[in-house]
Amino acid sequence: MRLKGICFLLAVFLAAFNLSAGAAAKNEITSIRWSVQDNSSDGSRVVRIVVDVKSPVKVSSAYDDSKKTLTVDISGALPGGNTGKLPIKTDKIKQVTGQKMSSAGSRLIISLASSLPKDAYKVFVLKNDPANKKPDRVVIDIFERLPQPAGASAGLKGKVVLVDPGHGGSDPGAVGLNGTKEKDFTLKLSLKLRDALVKEGAKVVMTRTRDIDVHSSNATAKDELQARVDIGIKAKADIFVSVHSNASVKREQGGLSTYYYAKTHSDALLAESVQNSLTRGFALDNKGVRQADFYVTKRSPMPAILLEIAFISNPAEEKLLNSNWFQNKVVACIVQGISDYFNKNSGGGEKK
Ligand SMILES: [Zn+2]
Numbered sequence: 134m135r136l137k138g139i140c141f142l143l144a145v146f147l148a149a150f151n152l153s154a155g156a157a158a159k160n161e162i163t164s165i166r167w168s169v170q171d172n173s174s175d176g177s178r179v180v181r182i183v184v185d186v187k188s189p190v191k192v193s194s195a196y197d198d199s200k201k202t203l204t205v206d207i208s209g210a211l212p213g214g215n216t217g218k219l220p221i222k223t224d225k226i227k228q229v230t231g232q233k234m235s236s237a238g239s240r241l242i243i244s245l246a247s248s249l250p251k252d253a254y255k256v257f258v259l260k261n262d263p264a265n266k267k268p269d270r271v272v273i274d275i276f277e278r279l280p281q282p283a284g285a286s287a288g289l290k291g292k293v294v295l296v297d298p299g300h301g302g303s304d305p306g307a308v309g310l311n312g313t314k315e316k317d318f319t320l321k322l323s324l325k326l327r328d329a330l331v332k333e334g335a336k337v338v339m340t341r342t343r344d345i346d347v348h349s350s351n352a353t354a355k356d357e358l359q360a361r362v363d364i365g366i367k368a369k370a371d372i373f374v375s376v377h378s379n380a381s382v383k384r385e386q387g388g389l390s391t392y393y394y395a396k397t398h399s400d401a402l403l404a405e406s407v408q409n410s411l412t413r414g415f416a417l418d419n420k421g422v423r424q425a426d427f428y429v430t431k432r433s434p435m436p437a438i439l440l441e442i443a444f445i446s447n448p449a450e451e452k453l454l455n456s457n458w459f460q461n462k463v464v465a466c467i468v469q470g471i472s473d474y475f476n477k478n479s480g481g482g483e484k485k
Contacts, residue, residue, distance in 0.1 A: 160188045161213035162239055163268065165231075167221050169277070177280040180223050184241070184271040186210045192271050194256040201245045205256055207271055208238040225249075225277040243273070253279060288475030289468070290334035295370035297361050297429060298323035298339070299377035299439075302346030304357070307380035309451035318445065318454045319376045320344065325464045326376070333468060338368035358428040365433050372403055372471065373437035375429050378454055380446040387447040388418025392425045392439040399436040403474045407438060410470030414462055417443060417450070436474075440467070 167182045190209040197204070212233050221229040225246055232240040253276040261269045298319040300306035306315025320341070327337040340347050340361040348360035365373045379390065391408040393400040404422045412419040420441075430437040442463055443450040453459040 160186060160190065160210045160237070162186055162207070162210050162231075163213060165219060165221075169223055172280070176278060177276060178278040180226060180275045180277060182221065182229070182241075182243075182273040182275075184273070185268045186270060187268065189260070189269050190258065190271065192256055192258050194254075194273075196249055196251075196254070198248055201248060203243040203245065203249060203254060203273075203275070205241040205243065205271070205273055206234070206238060207240070208234075208236070210239055211237060212239045223277065225275060241273070243275070245275075249275065250279075252276075288472045289330065291336070292334075292372070292475055293336045293338065293368055293370045294330050294471065295338050295340070295365035295368055295373045295433075295435075296323045296327055296330070297365075297373065297375040298341055299375055301341050301344055303350040304346065307378065307445045309445040309454075310384075310448055311451055313445055313451050313455055315378050315380070315445055316344065318378055318442075322442070322460050322463060323376045325460055326374075326467055329464045329468045330471070333472065335471075338364060338370060340364050355428070359432065361429055362432045365435065365437075370433075370435050372474075373429065373433040373435055374407075374467070374471070375427075375437070375439040377439060377441050378443055378445045379441035381444055382446070384447055387444045387450045388420040389415065389443065390420035390423055390441045392423050392427055392430060392441065393437065394426065394431040395424055396431070396434075397436065399478055400430070400438070402478055403436045403471070404438045406474035406477065407440065407467055407470030410466045410473060411440075411442075411463065414466040 162184055164185045165182065166185070167180065170179045170181060172179070184207065186207070187210070190207050192205065192207050194203060194205045196202070212231050216231045216233055219229045219231055226243060227246050228244040230242045230244075232242065234240055255272075255274040257272055259267075259270050259272060261267060298316070300316035300319060304316065306319065308314050323339065324342065327339060330337050346352060346357060347364070348357045352360070361375075389408070389411050391404045391411070393404040395401060401422065408422045425439075427439050430439050443454055445451050445454060
Protein backbone atom coordinates (compact mmCIF):
# COMPACT_ATOMS: atom_id res chain seq x y z
CA MET A 134 0.00 0.00 0.00
CA ARG A 135 1.26 3.42 -0.90
CA LEU A 136 1.29 5.90 1.90
CA LYS A 137 2.34 8.89 -0.15
CA GLY A 138 -0.36 11.44 -0.73
CA ILE A 139 -2.65 9.98 1.85
CA CYS A 140 -4.69 12.21 4.07
CA PHE A 141 -6.29 10.83 7.15
CA LEU A 142 -10.03 11.18 7.19
CA LEU A 143 -10.48 10.05 10.73
CA ALA A 144 -8.12 10.10 13.59
CA VAL A 145 -6.68 6.74 14.41
CA PHE A 146 -8.88 5.01 16.88
CA LEU A 147 -7.29 3.01 19.62
CA ALA A 148 -9.22 0.30 21.33
CA ALA A 149 -7.39 -0.54 24.52
CA PHE A 150 -7.77 -4.03 25.79
CA ASN A 151 -7.99 -5.00 29.42
CA LEU A 152 -4.97 -7.09 30.12
CA SER A 153 -4.94 -9.22 33.19
CA ALA A 154 -1.69 -9.12 35.16
CA GLY A 155 -1.05 -12.83 34.82
CA ALA A 156 -1.35 -12.87 31.06
CA ALA A 157 2.17 -11.70 30.33
CA ALA A 158 3.39 -15.07 29.16
CA LYS A 159 0.47 -15.73 26.84
CA ASN A 160 0.30 -14.37 23.34
CA GLU A 161 -2.55 -11.94 23.13
CA ILE A 162 -4.04 -9.20 21.07
CA THR A 163 -2.97 -5.98 22.80
CA SER A 164 -4.91 -3.46 20.74
CA ILE A 165 -6.92 -2.97 17.59
CA ARG A 166 -6.46 0.28 15.70
CA TRP A 167 -8.20 1.48 12.60
CA SER A 168 -8.14 4.40 10.20
CA VAL A 169 -9.71 5.52 6.93
CA GLN A 170 -7.20 6.75 4.37
CA ASP A 171 -7.98 8.73 1.23
CA ASN A 172 -5.32 8.54 -1.41
CA SER A 173 -5.67 11.67 -3.53
CA SER A 174 -3.31 10.46 -6.23
CA ASP A 175 -5.41 7.50 -7.33
CA GLY A 176 -8.79 8.26 -5.77
CA SER A 177 -8.76 5.19 -3.57
CA ARG A 178 -10.07 4.93 -0.02
CA VAL A 179 -8.75 2.25 2.28
CA VAL A 180 -9.96 1.22 5.70
CA ARG A 181 -7.00 -0.24 7.57
CA ILE A 182 -7.50 -2.32 10.67
CA VAL A 183 -4.31 -3.13 12.58
CA VAL A 184 -4.33 -5.85 15.23
CA ASP A 185 -1.31 -5.61 17.53
CA VAL A 186 -0.13 -8.87 19.11
CA LYS A 187 2.58 -9.66 21.65
CA SER A 188 4.44 -12.20 19.51
CA PRO A 189 4.20 -13.63 15.97
CA VAL A 190 0.93 -15.16 14.77
CA LYS A 191 -0.44 -16.84 11.68
CA VAL A 192 -3.40 -15.41 9.86
CA SER A 193 -5.96 -16.67 7.37
CA SER A 194 -9.05 -15.10 5.89
CA ALA A 195 -12.21 -16.12 4.09
CA TYR A 196 -14.87 -14.03 2.42
CA ASP A 197 -18.47 -15.20 2.22
CA ASP A 198 -20.42 -13.23 -0.36
CA SER A 199 -23.81 -14.64 0.65
CA LYS A 200 -23.34 -13.26 4.16
CA LYS A 201 -21.14 -10.32 3.07
CA THR A 202 -18.67 -11.15 5.80
CA LEU A 203 -14.91 -11.32 5.86
CA THR A 204 -13.63 -13.68 8.54
CA VAL A 205 -10.07 -13.25 9.74
CA ASP A 206 -8.57 -16.01 11.89
CA ILE A 207 -5.52 -15.16 13.98
CA SER A 208 -4.01 -18.35 15.27
CA GLY A 209 -1.60 -18.12 18.18
CA ALA A 210 -3.10 -15.14 20.00
CA LEU A 211 -6.10 -14.88 22.31
CA PRO A 212 -8.43 -11.89 22.15
CA GLY A 213 -6.89 -10.42 25.33
CA GLY A 214 -10.12 -9.79 27.15
CA ASN A 215 -12.32 -7.95 24.72
CA THR A 216 -14.64 -9.89 22.52
CA GLY A 217 -18.00 -9.01 21.03
CA LYS A 218 -18.80 -5.93 19.04
CA LEU A 219 -15.77 -3.70 18.41
CA PRO A 220 -16.13 0.06 17.83
CA ILE A 221 -15.25 0.02 14.13
CA LYS A 222 -17.73 1.39 11.62
CA THR A 223 -17.35 2.99 8.19
CA ASP A 224 -19.44 3.39 5.03
CA LYS A 225 -18.40 -0.10 3.97
CA ILE A 226 -17.99 -1.84 7.33
CA LYS A 227 -21.21 -2.35 9.23
CA GLN A 228 -19.78 -4.13 12.21
CA VAL A 229 -16.70 -5.98 13.48
CA THR A 230 -17.05 -8.72 16.06
CA GLY A 231 -14.23 -10.33 18.01
CA GLN A 232 -14.41 -13.96 19.12
CA LYS A 233 -12.21 -16.30 21.09
CA MET A 234 -11.52 -19.54 19.26
CA SER A 235 -11.39 -22.94 20.98
CA SER A 236 -7.66 -23.25 20.47
CA ALA A 237 -5.27 -20.38 21.21
CA GLY A 238 -6.76 -18.20 18.55
CA SER A 239 -8.96 -15.21 17.80
CA ARG A 240 -11.45 -14.48 15.09
CA LEU A 241 -12.62 -11.17 13.68
CA ILE A 242 -15.87 -11.19 11.74
CA ILE A 243 -16.19 -8.13 9.54
CA SER A 244 -19.75 -7.51 8.30
CA LEU A 245 -19.89 -5.45 5.13
CA ALA A 246 -22.56 -3.19 3.69
CA SER A 247 -21.89 -4.46 0.16
CA SER A 248 -19.95 -7.12 -1.72
CA LEU A 249 -16.19 -7.18 -1.39
CA PRO A 250 -14.39 -8.10 -4.63
CA LYS A 251 -11.26 -10.22 -4.34
CA ASP A 252 -8.97 -7.33 -5.22
CA ALA A 253 -10.63 -5.05 -2.65
CA TYR A 254 -9.07 -6.53 0.49
CA LYS A 255 -5.75 -7.73 1.81
CA VAL A 256 -4.93 -9.53 5.03
CA PHE A 257 -1.29 -9.92 6.03
CA VAL A 258 1.10 -10.00 8.98
CA LEU A 259 3.95 -7.61 9.71
CA LYS A 260 6.94 -8.48 11.88
CA ASN A 261 7.76 -6.43 14.94
CA ASP A 262 9.87 -3.36 14.35
CA PRO A 263 11.65 -2.39 17.61
CA ALA A 264 13.28 0.67 16.04
CA ASN A 265 9.86 2.17 15.44
CA LYS A 266 8.35 0.61 18.57
CA LYS A 267 5.93 -1.47 16.55
CA PRO A 268 4.85 -4.91 17.73
CA ASP A 269 3.99 -7.93 15.60
CA ARG A 270 0.70 -7.16 13.96
CA VAL A 271 -2.02 -8.28 11.59
CA VAL A 272 -3.13 -5.79 8.95
CA ILE A 273 -6.51 -5.88 7.24
CA ASP A 274 -6.92 -3.44 4.35
CA ILE A 275 -10.38 -3.00 2.87
CA PHE A 276 -10.82 -0.76 -0.15
CA GLU A 277 -13.97 1.31 0.08
CA ARG A 278 -12.97 2.77 -3.28
CA LEU A 279 -10.55 0.95 -5.57
CA PRO A 280 -7.64 2.86 -7.14
CA GLN A 281 -8.51 4.48 -10.46
CA PRO A 282 -6.45 3.55 -13.53
CA ALA A 283 -3.30 5.68 -13.75
CA GLY A 284 -3.87 9.19 -14.95
CA ALA A 285 -7.65 9.02 -15.06
CA SER A 286 -10.09 11.40 -13.44
CA ALA A 287 -7.85 13.18 -10.92
CA GLY A 288 -7.33 16.11 -13.26
CA LEU A 289 -10.97 16.51 -14.27
CA LYS A 290 -12.56 17.18 -10.89
CA GLY A 291 -14.26 20.56 -10.90
CA LYS A 292 -12.99 21.58 -14.32
CA VAL A 293 -15.39 23.35 -16.69
CA VAL A 294 -15.31 21.85 -20.17
CA LEU A 295 -17.13 23.45 -23.09
CA VAL A 296 -18.20 20.77 -25.57
CA ASP A 297 -19.18 22.05 -29.01
CA PRO A 298 -20.86 19.59 -31.40
CA GLY A 299 -19.85 20.97 -34.80
CA HIS A 300 -22.55 22.24 -37.20
CA GLY A 301 -26.27 21.61 -36.55
CA GLY A 302 -29.69 22.85 -37.63
CA SER A 303 -29.51 24.44 -41.08
CA ASP A 304 -25.84 23.38 -41.42
CA PRO A 305 -25.38 19.62 -41.87
CA GLY A 306 -21.58 19.84 -42.15
CA ALA A 307 -20.03 17.23 -44.43
CA VAL A 308 -22.21 14.37 -45.65
CA GLY A 309 -20.92 10.83 -46.22
CA LEU A 310 -21.59 8.69 -49.29
CA ASN A 311 -24.11 6.69 -47.31
CA GLY A 312 -25.87 9.81 -46.11
CA THR A 313 -24.34 10.25 -42.64
CA LYS A 314 -24.46 13.91 -41.71
CA GLU A 315 -21.56 15.33 -39.78
CA LYS A 316 -23.94 17.35 -37.54
CA ASP A 317 -25.63 14.13 -36.37
CA PHE A 318 -22.37 12.36 -35.59
CA THR A 319 -20.93 15.34 -33.72
CA LEU A 320 -24.06 15.66 -31.57
CA LYS A 321 -24.18 11.95 -30.70
CA LEU A 322 -20.51 11.87 -29.83
CA SER A 323 -20.64 15.12 -27.87
CA LEU A 324 -23.56 13.95 -25.71
CA LYS A 325 -21.60 10.80 -24.86
CA LEU A 326 -18.53 12.92 -24.19
CA ARG A 327 -20.56 15.13 -21.86
CA ASP A 328 -21.79 12.15 -19.86
CA ALA A 329 -18.31 10.65 -19.58
CA LEU A 330 -16.74 13.92 -18.45
CA VAL A 331 -19.47 14.52 -15.87
CA LYS A 332 -18.85 11.02 -14.55
CA GLU A 333 -15.21 12.00 -13.97
CA GLY A 334 -16.22 15.07 -11.99
CA ALA A 335 -16.06 17.77 -14.66
CA LYS A 336 -18.71 20.40 -15.25
CA VAL A 337 -19.76 20.33 -18.89
CA VAL A 338 -21.41 23.13 -20.85
CA MET A 339 -22.73 22.32 -24.34
CA THR A 340 -23.18 24.74 -27.23
CA ARG A 341 -26.14 22.62 -28.36
CA THR A 342 -27.86 19.44 -27.23
CA ARG A 343 -30.29 19.19 -30.15
CA ASP A 344 -30.21 19.52 -33.93
CA ILE A 345 -30.29 23.32 -33.98
CA ASP A 346 -28.33 26.34 -35.12
CA VAL A 347 -26.73 27.85 -32.03
CA HIS A 348 -27.30 31.47 -33.15
CA SER A 349 -30.19 31.24 -35.64
CA SER A 350 -30.93 29.53 -38.92
CA ASN A 351 -30.21 32.58 -41.04
CA ALA A 352 -27.15 33.82 -39.15
CA THR A 353 -23.84 34.45 -40.88
CA ALA A 354 -21.12 31.82 -40.34
CA LYS A 355 -19.27 34.31 -38.13
CA ASP A 356 -22.32 34.98 -35.94
CA GLU A 357 -22.99 31.25 -35.63
CA LEU A 358 -19.42 30.51 -34.54
CA GLN A 359 -19.21 33.56 -32.26
CA ALA A 360 -22.38 32.34 -30.51
CA ARG A 361 -20.49 29.14 -29.64
CA VAL A 362 -17.46 31.07 -28.44
CA ASP A 363 -19.72 33.28 -26.30
CA ILE A 364 -21.17 30.24 -24.51
CA GLY A 365 -17.66 29.17 -23.52
CA ILE A 366 -16.80 32.65 -22.28
CA LYS A 367 -20.02 32.95 -20.30
CA ALA A 368 -19.44 29.53 -18.71
CA LYS A 369 -15.86 30.55 -17.79
CA ALA A 370 -14.80 27.26 -19.38
CA ASP A 371 -11.32 25.98 -18.62
CA ILE A 372 -11.09 24.44 -22.09
CA PHE A 373 -13.08 24.47 -25.33
CA VAL A 374 -13.50 21.23 -27.31
CA SER A 375 -15.13 21.36 -30.72
CA VAL A 376 -16.12 18.00 -32.23
CA HIS A 377 -16.06 17.46 -36.01
CA SER A 378 -15.32 14.77 -38.55
CA ASN A 379 -13.16 15.37 -41.56
CA ALA A 380 -13.95 15.19 -45.27
CA SER A 381 -11.95 15.04 -48.46
CA VAL A 382 -12.67 14.64 -52.16
CA LYS A 383 -10.24 11.72 -52.03
CA ARG A 384 -12.31 8.84 -50.69
CA GLU A 385 -9.31 6.89 -49.47
CA GLN A 386 -8.25 9.72 -47.14
CA GLY A 387 -8.75 8.79 -43.49
CA GLY A 388 -7.47 9.32 -39.99
CA LEU A 389 -7.48 11.49 -36.92
CA SER A 390 -6.27 15.04 -36.42
CA THR A 391 -6.52 17.71 -33.73
CA TYR A 392 -6.37 21.40 -34.55
CA TYR A 393 -5.47 24.34 -32.34
CA TYR A 394 -4.59 28.00 -32.61
CA ALA A 395 -1.46 28.87 -30.64
CA LYS A 396 -2.78 31.58 -28.30
CA THR A 397 -0.72 30.15 -25.45
CA HIS A 398 1.40 27.05 -24.96
CA SER A 399 -1.61 25.35 -23.38
CA ASP A 400 -3.47 25.16 -26.70
CA ALA A 401 -0.75 22.93 -28.16
CA LEU A 402 -0.49 20.91 -24.96
CA LEU A 403 -4.21 20.20 -24.92
CA ALA A 404 -4.15 19.25 -28.61
CA GLU A 405 -1.17 16.95 -28.12
CA SER A 406 -2.66 15.22 -25.07
CA VAL A 407 -5.94 14.44 -26.82
CA GLN A 408 -4.36 13.50 -30.16
CA ASN A 409 -1.87 11.19 -28.41
CA SER A 410 -4.64 9.49 -26.49
CA LEU A 411 -6.74 9.03 -29.65
CA THR A 412 -3.88 7.62 -31.71
CA ARG A 413 -2.89 5.26 -28.88
CA GLY A 414 -6.47 3.96 -28.96
CA PHE A 415 -6.95 3.52 -32.70
CA ALA A 416 -5.01 2.12 -35.63
CA LEU A 417 -6.35 4.91 -37.84
CA ASP A 418 -3.96 7.17 -39.74
CA ASN A 419 -2.37 9.69 -37.37
CA LYS A 420 -2.70 12.98 -39.21
CA GLY A 421 -1.24 14.74 -36.22
CA VAL A 422 -1.64 17.91 -34.23
CA ARG A 423 -2.12 20.87 -36.55
CA GLN A 424 -2.27 24.61 -36.28
CA ALA A 425 -5.09 26.37 -38.10
CA ASP A 426 -6.94 29.62 -38.11
CA PHE A 427 -10.33 28.14 -37.19
CA TYR A 428 -12.74 30.67 -35.71
CA VAL A 429 -13.70 28.87 -32.50
CA THR A 430 -10.18 27.83 -31.49
CA LYS A 431 -8.79 31.29 -32.31
CA ARG A 432 -11.52 33.35 -30.64
CA SER A 433 -12.08 31.26 -27.54
CA PRO A 434 -9.89 32.85 -24.86
CA MET A 435 -9.27 29.53 -23.07
CA PRO A 436 -7.18 26.67 -24.50
CA ALA A 437 -9.24 25.30 -27.38
CA ILE A 438 -9.08 22.38 -29.78
CA LEU A 439 -11.05 21.24 -32.79
CA LEU A 440 -11.13 17.49 -33.29
CA GLU A 441 -11.44 15.97 -36.74
CA ILE A 442 -12.50 12.45 -35.89
CA ALA A 443 -12.05 10.20 -38.93
CA PHE A 444 -13.25 11.05 -42.46
CA ILE A 445 -16.96 10.95 -43.15
CA SER A 446 -16.04 10.93 -46.87
CA ASN A 447 -14.24 7.60 -46.48
CA PRO A 448 -16.89 4.84 -46.65
CA ALA A 449 -15.09 2.57 -44.16
CA GLU A 450 -14.69 5.39 -41.68
CA GLU A 451 -18.27 6.59 -42.24
CA LYS A 452 -19.33 3.16 -41.05
CA LEU A 453 -17.08 3.51 -38.00
CA LEU A 454 -18.54 6.91 -37.14
CA ASN A 455 -21.97 5.29 -36.88
CA SER A 456 -20.87 2.44 -34.64
CA ASN A 457 -21.47 2.62 -30.91
CA TRP A 458 -18.24 0.78 -30.24
CA PHE A 459 -16.21 3.39 -32.10
CA GLN A 460 -18.05 6.33 -30.53
CA ASN A 461 -17.58 4.96 -27.01
CA LYS A 462 -13.89 4.35 -27.53
CA VAL A 463 -13.35 7.81 -29.03
CA VAL A 464 -15.06 9.30 -25.99
CA ALA A 465 -12.88 7.29 -23.59
CA CYS A 466 -9.75 8.43 -25.45
CA ILE A 467 -10.80 12.10 -25.42
CA VAL A 468 -11.59 11.96 -21.70
CA GLN A 469 -8.20 10.38 -21.01
CA GLY A 470 -6.45 12.98 -23.16
CA ILE A 471 -8.18 15.90 -21.43
CA SER A 472 -7.39 14.37 -18.04
CA ASP A 473 -3.73 13.97 -19.06
CA TYR A 474 -3.70 17.62 -20.08
CA PHE A 475 -5.03 18.85 -16.74
CA ASN A 476 -2.69 16.54 -14.83
CA LYS A 477 0.32 17.87 -16.74
CA ASN A 478 -0.67 21.48 -17.13
CA SER A 479 -2.37 22.58 -13.94
CA GLY A 480 -0.89 20.32 -11.32
CA GLY A 481 -4.41 18.99 -10.87
CA GLY A 482 -3.20 15.61 -9.78
CA GLU A 483 0.01 13.95 -8.75
CA LYS A 484 1.43 11.57 -11.28
CA LYS A 485 3.19 8.50 -10.06
ZN1 LIG B 1 -17.02 20.12 -39.42
